[in-house]
Amino acid sequence: MNGTDEPCPKCSSPLGEVTETQTGKKLQRCSQGSWNKELRKSEGCEYVKWLMIEPVELDEKCPKCDSVLIMQVTRFGKKMKKCSKGGWDKELKKATGCDYVEWLTGKKEPLDTDCPTCGEKLVLFTTNSGKKMEKCSTAGWDAANRLATGCAYIRWLKPGEVPVSSAGEEFLPPEPAS
Numbered sequence: 440m441n442g443t444d445e446p447c448p449k450c451s452s453p454l455g456e457v458t459e460t461q462t463g464k465k466l467q468r469c470s471q472g473s474w475n476k477e478l479r480k481s482e483g484c485e486y487v488k489w490l491m492i493e494p495v496e497l498d499e500k501c502p503k504c505d506s507v508l509i510m511q512v513t514r515f516g517k518k519m520k521k522c523s524k525g526g527w528d529k530e531l532k533k534a535t536g537c538d539y540v541e542w543l544t545g546k547k548e549p550l551d552t553d554c555p556t557c558g559e560k561l562v563l564f565t566t567n568s569g570k571k572m573e574k575c576s577t578a579g580w581d582a583a584n585r586l587a588t589g590c591a592y593i594r595w596l597k598p599g600e601v602p603v604s605s606a607g608e609e610f611l612p613p614e615p616a617s
């Protein structure tokens with residue numbers, strides 16, 4: 440996606456390059472401004488333009504109405520699949536059309552560690568916000584009954600901690616705090 444050529448509305452300088460955050464959000468900062476990582480604050484012009492991420496059409500059908508599903512990313516970096524027939528009425532503040540939505544909640548990687556509770560393998564689960572936890576591979580979510588299923592073992596990893604069984608191999612060093 441390309442940025443726009445509009446000047447900064449605060450200081451009329453051109454906007455800088457489009458950059459992407461760790462969570463996949465895109466933004467354009469004023470060329471007169473920069474982010475000081477040590478002081479955690481903006482320097483110079485503080486104007487930031489958040490770019491909307493275009494919904495992507497998926498090769499999947501809505502289970503409710505059979506229309507095409509689209510992938511959308513919210514301003515907060517959460518991903519969801521939603522029905523292309525669904526919409527949002529800003530005046531009435533309610534959903535219109537098909538209301539099918541499926542939130543995507545991070546990714547799973549298999550681990551070579553046995554669950555201390557039931558002896559099955561564990562998986563490493565990374566949430567969209569980058570938090571990691573070990574959970575049992577038998578754990579699941581029954582969406583219809585809104586109930587957790589399978590084994591309930593969960594252990595959150597501290598920031599930067601790597602699962603013991605794979606330390607030094609498949610895992611990169613922890614990302615620096617930003």
Ligand SMILES: [Zn+2]
Nearest residue numbers: 447450469484
């Ligand atoms: Zn500016």
Ligand SMILES: [Zn+2]
Nearest residue numbers: 501504522537
């Ligand atoms: Zn639908």
Ligand SMILES: [Zn+2]
Nearest residue numbers: 554557575590
């Ligand atoms: Zn288990």
